Amino acid sequence: MIDRLINGLFRVYILLAILFILMPILTLVVFSFNINRHPRLPWSEFSFIWYEAMWNDPAMQSGFVNSLIVAACVAVIATFIGFCTAYLDYRFRFRGKIAILAIFFMPPTIPIVILGMVFLVYLAKIGLFGELYSVVIGHVAYCAPFAMALVRMRLAQMDENLEAAAWNLGASEWTTIREIIIPFTRPAIIAALFLTMAVSFDEYMIAWFVSGLNETLPARILAVLQGQVTPQINAVGSVVFVISISLVLVAQFVLLVRRPQGSR
């Protein structure tokens, strides 16, 4: 009896925690369809006007396209660097490896407000400030560790003799990368592409500092939030949320739900 009560209380506690996590998102989505200028209870009337306003706002349009371009470039570069570093760690042992990996994993542990400023100063100094590729440069170092971690975890599941078995059957080291390592880590590579894309698509601080006039969507949102807030921000936020959660869901699906072959 007491046990059941305690278990019930624990369940309520979990639900409250999840409610806290979901509340801002639910609020946002719900009020993006509310016709009232000020989001407050009671709910007034269902409408798409804020979505229409967003659709017709040229700054939002270009921000959206910019974000997509940046996210795609970041995903490819960061996943490539992450893959190489994961294989480096898996396969080789050499002096200085710890140092390389420590520096590699540092960017996500530095507050992004500092990263944003660091990139602003550096890119301005070397004349690469204010373009879309400035944002890409700023995001890659930040995203690559996530890609590396995913690929490295997948490699850890591999039979340690698999590579040697391929060499033993006549595949050179390069061929083995193509024939064995890439096929084996494919789910992790795909997940890494989507996850880094999501992280880049969401990132507001570095983008806000270095994008100059070529604002990405989150940078645009931040600029709006610091000035005159319009209710269409709800609609924009909902769209951003739906896109980034879709990317993360695809990454999780590839990694977890579609059971990867050959897991030990």
Added chain:
Amino acid sequence: MTMTTDPFLVLDDISKSFGTVEAVRHVSMEIEAGEFVALMGPSGCGKTTTLRMIAGLEAPSAGEIRLDGVRMNEVKPWRRDTPLVWQSFALFPFMTVFKNVEFGLRMRKIDKATRRRKTMDWLERLGIGDLSQRDTNKLSGGQQQRVALARALVAEPRVLLLDEPFSALDAHLRVQMQSELARLHRQLGITFLFVTHAQSEALAMASRVAVMNEGRIVQIGAPLAVYRAPTSRFVAEFVGMNNILTGPVTRLNGNEALVQTDFGPLCAPLPPTHRVAPGERISVVIGADRIALSDDDVQSTENVVKGTVLGQEFVGAMITVFLELAPGVEFRIQKQQHELQGLDLTIGSTLTAWWTTEHAYVLPQTDED
């Protein structure tokens, strides 16, 4: 010239160290084409490292490996024809059975039709032709073993390396695969080099056995010779179920020596290889299966020991009886079950064990510890 008389595979004084650990020390061995050689020893003795060096997966720190008279040390693994059957099988999990077996042919740039024919040939030959489109992780252990064998043999190598290939199989399958492997060796006539820690596998299949310990080959020879005539205490204890008694020689009698042990005098045939002088300590090996048991006193003064029963162990119809001769000194006797009928085998009862002189064997070295 040595080039023409060089055996098929030569390990010439090879050593391998990993950091400060010497895994293989000065191993020399010559293997003729078509031999079935077993490398055996306890885990960590360097047998797998030796095999990996032949496959090119480790580089020898010193010495030379020659295949057909050609130095192999610098040849990359993918440029050798030394396929290996792995302990874990190491099948490629994202490929079908067919793709796995075909892999070696594809790497050799063989045309598609030939690849297909040879792959199917080998799958049929190993009785897994109907599994060709299956995923490897849906196969049983025995089926995976066959895929691993087909994958290694499909490119028609002249040597096949096997690294404890049966350790992942259950006892029943192991026997079946052993006979299959022996059949393959007879049919193909190529060299098999087989690594195992199980002496039964080595003795059952190999034409020659090399026993390794602490990185060295301690004895090499025909299975029965190694089994019956171990040259060291280590081999005697590792290869078979042997009892070893040690003591000084008291008297020489023709080609027999009388040895005084703590458990009574015993008699042993003199080894042909070295001379024994009275007073010298020698070790005498008596195979557990060569000993008779009785609960009466035995009318003999030599080759008899008395002990109390410590326990027994059953393996099929065989029983191993453990006698304690003195605190801490164990003596093992292996018998068929029916041979022990009428004996009191309860723990603590006293039994007498005896054997005939011809079944005793003197170790060439007395490496007591």
Added chain:
Amino acid sequence: MSIQSEARGPPSGSRGPYWFGLFWPAPSVSWQMAFFVAPLCLLVAITFWKVANFQLSADFTTANWVSMYSAGYFWDAFLYTLFLAAVTTVLISIIAFPCAYALAFKVSPATRRLGVFFLLTPFFTSFIVRVYSWQVILSNDGILNSGFGAVGLGPFNMLNNSFSTIVGFFTLAFPLVILLHLLSLSNVDRSIIEAAHNLRCGRVMTVFLIIVPAARVGLTLAACFAFLLSFGEYLSPSLLGGSRPPTLSVLLVDTVKSGNHWPKASVIAITMIVTLTLILFAAVKFAYHKSPGADRD
């Protein structure tokens, strides 16, 4: 840098450079050198530069350090940031633990997977949007207060103070901390918990005497993350906290954007990085330090 001793692999016997081995570190090392290490070095260098007529020029002056470290508002911001981060860390750790405990021990594996999904996903999604949403929820004419108003309460002032800032920090760090707690709790050997129950250690006692010490490393690590994330966070103190009083991150952004004084901003940035490094180092040292009882057995 040479890559000679491989962890697993064929011998690099042949002469000439080992191109295959040299390839793999190349992408990360070159990218990190150009676009991470070099910027960080510039950040350090720039603190010694001077600004004259809104122009930055190379110099070696300690003026930026001196003026920043002698400014009262800088130390106020520093202490306020430390205070907020510390309070958040403690609160998150306390509130997250029962949730992780329940997920680890009180629910079915399926529920646990679902919970992990809800915790992991938000970490990668739209933080800025969620912070804005809290503004909508907490503001004086916002959703919560209009709800309270309907039953005749309030309005309560929930925005532009430390409370709303901490709510923002929670939005960022809370799911991650639960996840890390859950991870370290699932690594606790179940049999020692049963052994404790078997020795008549009650439920609550078992949590504090057995489970928390056994999961200490993971719990400390989670606290580190909570501290790290809230110490440098910018959106919560500016959008929810109203920037008054400013935290270091708010000060940093203001110094860059309004003040246009990069050297002084760099001084703030380096102070933040050094502070974080010292605190996290001390925490990790504490986590891996042997507990006094462990020496005896």
